[in-house]
Amino acid sequence: MPSRAVHRRTVLRAAALGPAFGLAGGCAGLGRATGLGESVRIAVSWSSTELAAFQRVLGRYVDDCALVPLGDDIDAALGANPTGRPDIVALPQPKLVRANRDRLAPLPDEVWHHDFDALWSPQLPAYGGRHHAVPFKLAHSSVVWYRRRLFVEHGLDTPRSWTDWLDLNERIVERTGVAPLALGGADGWLLARFFENVLLRHFDDTYDALVAGERGGWAGRDVRDAFGMVAEMWGASGALAGGPERALVAQYPEAVLEVFRHHTAAMVAAPAFAESVTRSFGVPDDEIGTFTFPSAAGLDGRLVVTGDLLVLTAPASPAARRVLRHLCTPDAPVPWIRDTGGFIAADPETDTREYSQNLLELALELARPSNDLQFGLSDTVALGALLQEVLQNLLRALAAGTEPGEAAREAATAMADAGRAAR
C-alpha cells in the first residue's frame, strides 16, 4: 500500500511541475512572477490576444511591468482605496476619467498631442491646464464586416442606405442559405454600437442632444424610430445566425467567427478591433471586406468611435511616468498593429505602413477632416449601461417570439421612463 501511495504522489508531482518547467521560457517570466521590487503595475481591460499584443507594445519595459487584466471590471482599478492601485490604467470609457479625476495624476506635458484637441478635448478636458488622460487606441465603430467571396459569388452589393440593407438581407436569405447577420448579444456594448450607429447616422440631432446630457431626448420620436429600425432588422425571419436566442448568448468574437470561420452568416457589425479576432483565427485578409454602416442621405460623415485612454494614478512614480512616455511615443503600438491587428493608433504620427489594407482604409476614414466623429453613447452618458440592458431585452423579446414592433415599443418605453426618472 505505501508503495502505491508514493508512486501516485510522484506521478502527480511530475504532472504538476511538468508544464511549469516546460513553459517557463527564460527567467524574465519568473522574475516578473515574484511581483516584488519596483514593477509598474498596469491595469487593462484586454484579454487573450490583445493582452499579449499590449505586452509587446511595452517593448523593453516589459520586464519592469506587471499586467493586471481586469476585463469588464476595469473601473475597479480606480477604486476608492489607494493601497494597491495600479500605476497606469488603460480605460475603455472617457466618462471614467471624469468620474475618477481626483485619483489621477496630471500627465507629463509632452504626451498630449495638439491634434487630439478637436476630437478628444470635449471628452477629456484639461483641468488647470493639465491633461489627465491620453488617447492611446482608437476604434472605428461604424463598420460592417462581410465575407467578400460570398458577395462576389452571389452578385451582392454592399448597401448605402438602410432600405438597401434590408433588401440585401432578404436577398442573402433567398440566395445563399446563410443568415445575413451575426450578433453577439451577450456583450451588451456590441448591441449598443449597432443602435448608436442607427441613431447617429439617421437622427444625428437627437444623438448630439443625448450626448450633451438632455435626457428628455430619450422620450422623443427619433429614439422610438431607431429602436423600431433595429428591431425590424434583427427580427426579420432568418436574419440572425443561429436564431435570436443563440445570438442572445453569443459574445462579440463568436459573432465574428460565425461570419469568417463557421460561415453561417454574411455580415457582422463590429468595431475595427474585430480584426484582432480574424487575425488570431487565421482568416486571410483578402476574404474580409468592410463597408461603413449605412446612413441617411447627408449623414455619411457622422461616425461612431470608441477609444482606450491611458491614465496615471496619483501619486505617479518616476518609473510609471517613464513607461507612460514610452507608450505615448508614436511607434510604440507598431508591434500590435503589425502582429495582432485591429489597432488604430490615436496618435496621428504613428507609422501607417504597418496597417492591413482594411485597417488603413478605416484609419484614413477617421482621419478625413470632413468627417465628424462622435463617441459611443453607452460610453459617455449616464444611461449607457441601461441602454445595453434594454437592447439585450429587445433581442430576448424577439427570441421569445414577440412581434418586432412591439419589442421596439417596449425598449423605447424603458429608455423614456429612465430618462424622465433621471431628470
Place this chain on the structure above:
Amino acid sequence: MSTEIRTAGGLRLEVAGRELTGGLRPATARGGWSYLLGLPALALLVLLVVPMAWTLVWALWGLGNFGDVLTDPDALRAAGHSVLWVGIGVVLLAAGYVIAVLSRLVSGLWRFLLYLMVLPFGVSAMVSGAAFRMIFDPNPERGTVTALFGEATWLGPGLIWWVLGIAFAWSWLGFVVVLFRAGLDANNGLGYRVGRLRLLRVGPVASVVVLTVLVAAIRVFDLVLIASPDSISADVDVVGLLWWRMTTGSTETGAPAALAVLLFAAVASLSLFGTRGIRRAPVPDPVPLAEPASERTRWWSWVIGLLIGLVWTLPLVVLVATALHDPAAAGASGWWRLDGLGLGSFAAVADTWLWPALAASVSIAVPATLLVVACAVPAAYLLTWRLPSRVSGVLTVLLGVLAVAPVQMYAGPLSEVFAGSRVSLALVHAAAGLPFATLVLRAAFAAAPRVGSDARPALDAMWRRGRYRPALVAVTVLEFVLVWNDFIVSFLIGGPADSPLALLLWGEARQFATSAGTVAAGAVVSALVPVAILLATWRTVVAGLTGGMAR
C-alpha cells in the same frame, strides 16, 4: 464510539460539535493562564466580527433599508432563485443518498469511483463553471452537448438552470456520497421501514452533509458568474450576486448591507435551528434491514456506477483536451478535433499572466493557511480540553454561525479600509477560515484515539505525537485548498492589487468561447495544485477528520 467518529468525518463540523466532547473532558478542566492561548484566534476574529457589526449598523442606519430590499422586485427574484438553489441542493442530497446505498453493492468499482468523485471537490467553482460552459457552448462547432443534440440553446434563459445545477452537482455529489457512504458503513445495515420503502440509516453525519450542501447552495456565486452569459444574468441572479451588483452600481451602503444581513440571517438560522431540529427530532430505533441484493439490483448498480464514472470524467477531459489545443483551434472548434493540438494555450497564458498569478496565489494561500493553523490549534485545544463545557458549547455555536457567514456580510466595510496587498488578503482569508478550521480541529481532537491516562494532553502534544498530526494535516490541506480555490474573497475585497489565479481566470474569460484555450489552460494549472494536494494527502485527511479511522 464509531458513530461519533463518523460524525467527525464531516467537513463542516461546526454542527457536530457538542456531543462529541461529552464525557471526554475531566470535570476539573480549568486553567487560568492557558486561556491566553485563545488570544491569537480572538484577534483574528475581530477582523470578521467588527465589519459584520459595521454592516449591521449600515443596514439599520436608514430606517427603510430592509423595507426597500423586501419590496424590491430584483431582490425578491434573486431570493426566489436562492430558494431554487436550496431545491437543487435537496435533489442532490437525495441522489447522493441513492448512489451511496447502491455503491455498497459495487465494492470493486467503488474505490475507483470514490477518487473520481472526490476529485471535483478540489476543483474551484470558477473552474467547474468554465468547464460546463464549454460543454454546453451554444455553438455546435464547439459545445459538446450542442453538437450531440442540435437545436437547444443550453446557455439560454430556458435551459441555463440545468447547466448550473449539473455543474453544482459535479462539484458536490462526491462529497455527499463519500460521507453518506461512511455513515451507512458505520450503521452496517440498520435502517427504517417507511411504508414499502426501506431506508438505510446514515447516522449523525447526515446533518453535517445536509447543512453543508444547503449552505453552499445558498452561497453560490462564482459558478453563476462564470457559467452564464451576461445577457441572461437576470434569470440566474441570486442574492449574493445582486449584492455585488448593488455595491458596484452605486455608493449607497444601506440597501446592500440590509441584503447581506438578510442573507446571513437565512444561512445562520438554517445552520442553528436546522441542526437543533435534526438533533432533537424523535427518531425511532433502527432495525436491521440487511437482505441480500438481487442480481438485477447489482447489475443496475454497476451500470449506474460506470455511467457516473463516465460523466464525472467528462468535464476534466474537456478542460484538459481544450487546453491542449492552440488558442485558435480551441476557440473555433471542439476539443474532440485533432487539428491544432499543441501547448500553444499554455504558452499564451505563461507569457502573459500565469506566473504572477501563481505567485500571488501561493503568497496568499500559504501565509493564510499557516496563520489559520497557528491560531486554530490553540483555540481548538482550549475548546476541547480546557474551557468549561458550557462556555465551550456556546463558543462552538458562535463559531458555527461565523463559519457559515457569507462574505457579503463583511466585504463591504473591509474593502473600504482594507483593499490592496497580499498581506491584507491573506489576513482576511485567515480570519474567514478560522472558525471552520477551529471546529474541524476540535472535532478531530475529540475523536482522536487516546491512550491510557492522558485525557487532557499538553498543548505541544498536538505537534509532537503522531495521533493528532493527521488532524493538523487535514486542516492544513482543507484550508489551503479553500483559499487557493477562492474567488469571492479576493474579488470582493482584494481589489486589483495582487490578483490570484481565480481572479485572472475571470478576466481571461471575458471573451469566453474564443478564449477557450487560454481559459482552459489557466483552469488546468489552477486546478492541478489543489487536486494534486488533495489526492496525495486524501488518506491522511480522512484519517485526521475521522480520528484515524481511514477508509
